[in-house]
Amino acid sequence: MSPTELPPTEPASPEVPVPEDALLTVRGLRKAFGQHEVLKSIDLEVRRGEVVTLIGPSGSGKTTVLRCLNGLEVPDAGVAEFAGQLTVDFSTPVAKKQVLALRDRSAMVFQHYNLFPHKTVLENVIEGPVQVQKRPKAEATQEARELLARVGLAGKENSYPFELSGGQQQRVGIVRALALRPQLLLFDEPTSALDPELVGEVLAVIKELADEGWTMVVVTHELAFARQVADEVIFMDGGVVVERGHPDTVLRDPREERTRQFVDRLLNPF
Amino acid sequence: MSPTELPPTEPASPEVPVPEDALLTVRGLRKAFGQHEVLKSIDLEVRRGEVVTLIGPSGSGKTTVLRCLNGLEVPDAGVAEFAGQLTVDFSTPVAKKQVLALRDRSAMVFQHYNLFPHKTVLENVIEGPVQVQKRPKAEATQEARELLARVGLAGKENSYPFELSGGQQQRVGIVRALALRPQLLLFDEPTSALDPELVGEVLAVIKELADEGWTMVVVTHELAFARQVADEVIFMDGGVVVERGHPDTVLRDPREERTRQFVDRLLNPF
Amino acid sequence: MNINWELVWSSLGPLLTGAITGTIPLALASFSLGLLLALVVALMRLSRNRVVSAVARIYISVIRGTPLLVQLFVIFYGLPSIGITISPWPSAIIAFSLNVGGYAAEVIRAAILSVPKGQWEAGHTIGMSRHQTLVRIILPQAARVSVPPLSNTFISLVKDTSLASLILVTELFRVAQQVAAFSQEFMLLYLEAAVIYWIICLVLASGQSALEKRLDRYVAH
Amino acid sequence: MNINWELVWSSLGPLLTGAITGTIPLALASFSLGLLLALVVALMRLSRNRVVSAVARIYISVIRGTPLLVQLFVIFYGLPSIGITISPWPSAIIAFSLNVGGYAAEVIRAAILSVPKGQWEAGHTIGMSRHQTLVRIILPQAARVSVPPLSNTFISLVKDTSLASLILVTELFRVAQQVAAFSQEFMLLYLEAAVIYWIICLVLASGQSALEKRLDRYVAH
Amino acid sequence: GSASTAPASSAPAAGADTSLSDVKSAGVLKVGTEGTYKPFTFHANGSGELTGYDVEILNAVAAKLGVKPAFQETQFDAIFAGLDAKRFDVVANQVSITDERKAKYDFSTPYTVSTGVIVTKSDNNSINSFEDLKGKTTAQSLTSNWYKLAQQSGANVEAVEGWAQAITLLKQGRVDATINDKLTYLDSQKTDHDAGIKIAAETTDKSLSAFALRKGSTSLTDAINKALGELAADGTLTKISKKYFDADVSK
Numbered sequence A, B: 001m002s003p004t005e006l007p008p009t010e011p012a013s014p015e016v017p018v019p020e021d022a023l024l025t026v027r028g029l030r031k032a033f034g035q036h037e038v039l040k041s042i043d044l045e046v047r048r049g050e051v052v053t054l055i056g057p058s059g060s061g062k063t064t065v066l067r068c069l070n071g072l073e074v075p076d077a078g079v080a081e082f083a084g085q086l087t088v089d090f091s092t093p094v095a096k097k098q099v100l101a102l103r104d105r106s107a108m109v110f111q112h113y114n115l116f117p118h119k120t121v122l123e124n125v126i127e128g129p130v131q132v133q134k135r136p137k138a139e140a141t142q143e144a145r146e147l148l149a150r151v152g153l154a155g156k157e158n159s160y161p162f163e164l165s166g167g168q169q170q171r172v173g174i175v176r177a178l179a180l181r182p183q184l185l186l187f188d189e190p191t192s193a194l195d196p197e198l199v200g201e202v203l204a205v206i207k208e209l210a211d212e213g214w215t216m217v218v219v220t221h222e223l224a225f226a227r228q229v230a231d232e233v234i235f236m237d238g239g240v241v242v243e244r245g246h247p248d249t250v251l252r253d254p255r256e257e258r259t260r261q262f263v264d265r266l267l268n269p270f
Numbered sequence C, D: 001m002n003i004n005w006e007l008v009w010s011s012l013g014p015l016l017t018g019a020i021t022g023t024i025p026l027a028l029a030s031f032s033l034g035l036l037l038a039l040v041v042a043l044m045r046l047s048r049n050r051v052v053s054a055v056a057r058i059y060i061s062v063i064r065g066t067p068l069l070v071q072l073f074v075i076f077y078g079l080p081s082i083g084i085t086i087s088p089w090p091s092a093i094i095a096f097s098l099n100v101g102g103y104a105a106e107v108i109r110a111a112i113l114s115v116p117k118g119q120w121e122a123g124h125t126i127g128m129s130r131h132q133t134l135v136r137i138i139l140p141q142a143a144r145v146s147v148p149p150l151s152n153t154f155i156s157l158v159k160d161t162s163l164a165s166l167i168l169v170t171e172l173f174r175v176a177q178q179v180a181a182f183s184q185e186f187m188l189l190y191l192e193a194a195v196i197y198w199i200i201c202l203v204l205a206s207g208q209s210a211l212e213k214r215l216d217r218y219v220a221h
Numbered sequence E: 001g002s003a004s005t006a007p008a009s010s011a012p013a014a015g016a017d018t019s020l021s022d023v024k025s026a027g028v029l030k031v032g033t034e035g036t037y038k039p040f041t042f043h044a045n046g047s048g049e050l051t052g053y054d055v056e057i058l059n060a061v062a063a064k065l066g067v068k069p070a071f072q073e074t075q076f077d078a079i080f081a082g083l084d085a086k087r088f089d090v091v092a093n094q095v096s097i098t099d100e101r102k103a104k105y106d107f108s109t110p111y112t113v114s115t116g117v118i119v120t121k122s123d124n125n126s127i128n129s130f131e132d133l134k135g136k137t138t139a140q141s142l143t144s145n146w147y148k149l150a151q152q153s154g155a156n157v158e159a160v161e162g163w164a165q166a167i168t169l170l171k172q173g174r175v176d177a178t179i180n181d182k183l184t185y186l187d188s189q190k191t192d193h194d195a196g197i198k199i200a201a202e203t204t205d206k207s208l209s210a211f212a213l214r215k216g217s218t219s220l221t222d223a224i225n226k227a228l229g230e231l232a233a234d235g236t237l238t239k240i241s242k243k244y245f246d247a248d249v250s251k
C-alpha cells in the first residue's frame, strides 16, 4: 500500500460508523486446487465499519476466502470490487499489479501469528510501513509505539517474538496489520492457537477495533464472540455459503439443518 | 507392564464402580527444573473408578504432575503409593525398576497424540501389548480391533496416522493407552490440539470410559466436560494446589479468588 | 580440440572394469561398515556419559578435520611401524569406513535429535525401555530424515575412493592414470573417468529418490 | 617409531607459511565467491521457470558427481585448448568456487525451504514483493539454519584446497610434499600437515559455534 | 657410484640382517613402482600387463634370485613410505641416486646411466644451456632429482605430477622449459613424433638410477648387485635396454 493509495477516510479514527456503503463486494468467487474445487461461487459484501464473521467446519474453505481477498491466492473466477476504486475480474488473467493493489487494501492476521522471529516487536510492526509504504522511520516508529501501547504491549517493543506469550504475539500480529492502515482487516482464526486463558485478551482487542469502526472479516470458532461483535455471520460448508444473516438468527435459530448441527456441536461438545 | 504385574481386577470391564478405596495416593510431590520450582508439594488421591480433573493456567505444572505419575519425569521429593502394592519414595534415589513399575500402572494420552507415524493404526495399538507385555500377537490384534471399533474406528486399522483427522488420531491415542490395560489413565489436554468441531467426538469417548469405571486423571480446559464427568476438580497455580473439590463447587462457586478469576476468564473470554 | 575417440573407446573397458572391481565394491563395503560404525558413534555422542561422549566427539573431530589421504597413509604406511600390517584392500575398507563413520555419525545424530521428543515419551508410556524405543520408534523415523545427507556422504565416498590407489588398490581412477601414462592423454582419460563417476552418482541419486519415496509412505504427500 | 623432531620443527615454518599464504586465502576467497554463486544457483533451482531450474539442477549434479580433481584439471589444463588460459591462482579460485557453488546451493535451497510458508505469506500481507520477502524475511532465517551444513562445506573445502597443488598453487600440502621429497619423510610431514589442517578446522568449528550463538539470539534457548 | 657398501651399522634394525633370507623364504620379492612412468614402468597399451625397462630388469634380477617378483603400484609419494613400512623390499622406479636418498636408503648398483635434458618448444631460441634457465620457469615433478637441478640453475620451478603435465604446460606456454631424463624425452618422441618440442640442452654429468632398498638390507642389496653383475655380463641388460631405447643405457 503506497501512501498515494491510502483510503480517503482513515479507518483508524472514525468513531462514528460510516453509513451502509459497501467497501468490498465479491461475486462468484471460485477456486480449485487441482481437481479439488475448494470455493464454488462465493458472494460476499462487506460494508464500511462492518464486522463479518465466517464460520464453518474444517476444510470448508474459510481460509481460502480470506487468502483470495488478500491476494495470497489467485481465484479461478469471480469479481472483487473495492469501494468503486478497484475492480478485479479473476475470470481473465489477472495482472500482478492488480493482485498487489488488492493486497494493499487489506491486511491479514494469521492463526499462527507468523511474526518475523528474527525481528523485534517494533521491527515487526514498522517493517511494512517503512519498507513497503516508504513512510519515515521515525513517524512509523512513533505510530507503532502508540498502537502497541493501545493493545497493552507498551514496554515490549524490543522483545523478540519468542519472548512473548501466544496472546502477546497475536496482539503484535494485529498491530502489524493495523500499522499498514488497511481498509479491511482479515482475521483467520486469530485465537485458535492460543492457550484458552489467553483467548480473551486477543478477542478483547478485536472487539475494541470493531467498536472503533474498523471493517473486518473474521474467521472464528468463538461463537460467543461472533454473537456479540458480528454484524453478519456467514456459515460455509464444502466451499459454498450455506446460510448468512444476523448472528442472532444464524447462531441461535438457523434455517438450515447443517448450520444447526455445526453450531450445536460447537456449543455442546458432548 | 508385564503380565505378572497385571492388576487383579481388570478395569476394562467393571461396570459397577468400585467402592471408595484409593488407587493412587501422592504426598508432597516436588519437582524443580534447575532453579525453577515447578511443583511445590502436591498432594493427590485418586480412588478406583474416579475421574479427577486438573485445571489451571499455562505453566502451573499440570503436565508435570501427569509426567511424574507416569514416570516420564523423576520428582525431587514425595511419595507415590499405588493401592498398597507399590510405594515409591522420591526423596531417596529411585531405582529404575521402581520408575518402570510406576509407569506400568498408568498410561498417558498426549495433547499432540504422539502416535508413531511410521506404524499403522493397528501397529500403534498392539506395539505395547506385543513388544512390551509379550502378549500373543493374535490376541493383542483381536483386542485392538475391538477397542478401535468401540471408539468408532473400525476399518481404519491399516491407515497411517497422517491419513486420519485430529479427532481420529486422538481416539487412536486413547486406544493405544487402553490396550495396555493400565490401572490409571492420564490425559494431558486431550482435545486442545483439535479443531473445535472435533473436540466433541474425543470428549465423548473419554466420558464413556469414565462411565465404564476407568480411573483417570484428566488435564483439561473444557470446563463443561469437567463439570459433567469429574468426581473432583483440582485447580493448580504456580506449582501448588489452590483449590480442590466437587466440580459444582470449584467451577461454579469457588472459595478462592484466583480460581474464580481463572474460571471466569475461560467461560467468558471477553 | 580434437578428441581421440579411438582411445576413449579402447579405454572404456579397462575403466569400467576398474569401476566394477574397484570403486564400486570398495564404496559399498566401506559405506555399509561405516554406517554401522556411525550409528555406534552417534549413540556414544548422545550418551549422557561424558567420557563416552567426549571420545566420540574427538573421533569425529579428527576424522573430519584431517585429510583423508593422511588417514589412508597412517593406516597403511604408519601402522606397520607399530607392528600392525594390513593388506591393501582391508586397509582401504578400514580407512574409508572410519572416514564415513565420522561424517555419517553427525548426520545420524542430527536425525535422531530431529525426531520429536514426544516420540520418546510415547515409547516410554507404553512401557518401552530406552533401547526398545530407540530401535523400534526413533531410528525408523530418523532413517527417513537421514537418507538425503547420507546419500551425499555416499556420493562423496565414491569419488574419494580414487585415493585408494595410494595404498595399492586399483580402481577406476588408477586405471585412468595408467592409461593416461601410456597415451599421455591425461585430460581425456580424466574426463572419461569423470563421466563414469558421474553416472555412478546419478544412479545413486536415483536410488536415493526411490528410497525416499518408499520411506515416505507414512507421511502426507 | 622414532620421530625426527628436528625435521618437524624446521618444517613448521614453511608449512605454516603454506597454510597462511596458500590454504587459508584460497579457502576464504573460494568460499566467499562460492557462497554467492550458491545463492544464485539455489534461487535458480527454486525458480518456477523450468529451464532455469533444470540448468541449476544439471550444474549441481555435474559438480557433485565428478571428482574435484577433474574439475581443476579441466579448468587449468583443458580450457587452454579452447583458447582460455587462466593463471594458477585464478584457476584454483574459479574451480573451488564452482565446486562450493554446487554443494552449498543444495544447502541453501534446503534452508530456504525450511522457513515456514507462513513467513512468505506474512511478508506478502504487509505488501512486500517476492524479492523483498526473500531478502528481508526468508534469507535471514535461512542463514541460521544453514550455518552448520555450510560450515561443513567450508571445512571440506579447507582440506580440498590441497588439490590446488595439482595446478601449480603452493599451499600447505604442497609444502609438505616438497619437504618430504627432500627428506624422504612422507609419513611424518603428512602427519604434521594433518595436525595443521585439524587446527584450522577446529578454529572454524569454534567460529561456527560462535556464529550460531549470535544468530540464536532470537530463538528460545 | 654404488651405495651398496654402506655400513650395516647405520641400519635401524637392531638384529641381524635377514633381508635376503626373508625374501628367499617367502619366495616373493615385493617391488614398489608407479606403473605410470613410461617407458620405465607402465602398462602395455595403457591397460595391459605391467611392463617397462625397470620392470623387465627387476624381473630378470628376481629370476636370478630364484624368487617371484610381486609388483605393487602406487603414487610416488607413497613409494618411499611403503618401503619404510616394509610394504616393499625394493623400489624399481628410476630412482636417481642423490645424497639425500643415500642417507636414508641403500641403493643397488645403477642400471641406468643417462643425462638430463632441457626440453623447450621448438620455436624457443632463448634457452641453449642450463645457465639460460635463470629466471625462466620450468615444470618439474617434485619427487625427481631434476627438480633440484632446475632450482640450482636458477629457474622458478612449478611442481607437476609428471611428464605429461609438464609438456602440456610447456605447449600451453605456461612454462618455458622442463628438465627430464633424456630417455623419457626420446621415448615420448618415439610414439608422439611431436615436432613442437625439442631438446635445448643436455647435462654433462650423468645421472644414475638404481633400485632403492631399506637401509640395512645389505644381504639383499648384495644379492641384487650380484645378479645385476651377472645380467650385465651375459648381455641381458643391454638387450632390455636396446628394446626400449635402441641404445645401451645400462652402463
Ligand SMILES: Nc1ncnc2c1ncn2[C@@H]1O[C@H](COP(=O)(O)OP(=O)(O)OP(=O)(O)O)[C@@H](O)[C@H]1O
Binding pocket: A033, A036, A038, A056, A057, A058, A059, A060, A061, A062, A063, A064, A065, B195
Ligand atoms: N495450497 C493448497 N493446495 C491444495 N489444497 C488446498 C490448498 N489450500 C487449501 N487446500 C484445501 O482446500 C480446502 C479448504 O481449505 P481451507 O484452509 O480454506 O479450509 P478452512 O475452512 O480454513 O479449514 P480450517 O478450519 O481447517 O482452517 C481443504 O480441503 C484444503 O485441504
Ligand SMILES: Nc1ncnc2c1ncn2[C@@H]1O[C@H](COP(=O)(O)OP(=O)(O)OP(=O)(O)O)[C@@H](O)[C@H]1O
Binding pocket: A195, B033, B036, B038, B056, B057, B058, B059, B060, B061, B062, B063, B064, B065
Ligand atoms: N523439561 C523442562 N525443563 C525446564 N522447564 C520445564 C520443563 N518442563 C516444564 N518446564 C517448566 O515447568 C513449568 C510447568 O510446566 P507444565 O508443562 O507442567 O505446565 P502446564 O500447567 O502443563 O502448562 P500448559 O497449560 O501450558 O500445558 C513451566 O514453567 C515450564 O516452562
Ligand SMILES: [Mg+2]
Binding pocket: A062, A063, A064, A188
Ligand atoms: Mg482455515
Ligand SMILES: [Mg+2]
Binding pocket: B062, B063, B064, B188
Ligand atoms: Mg501442559
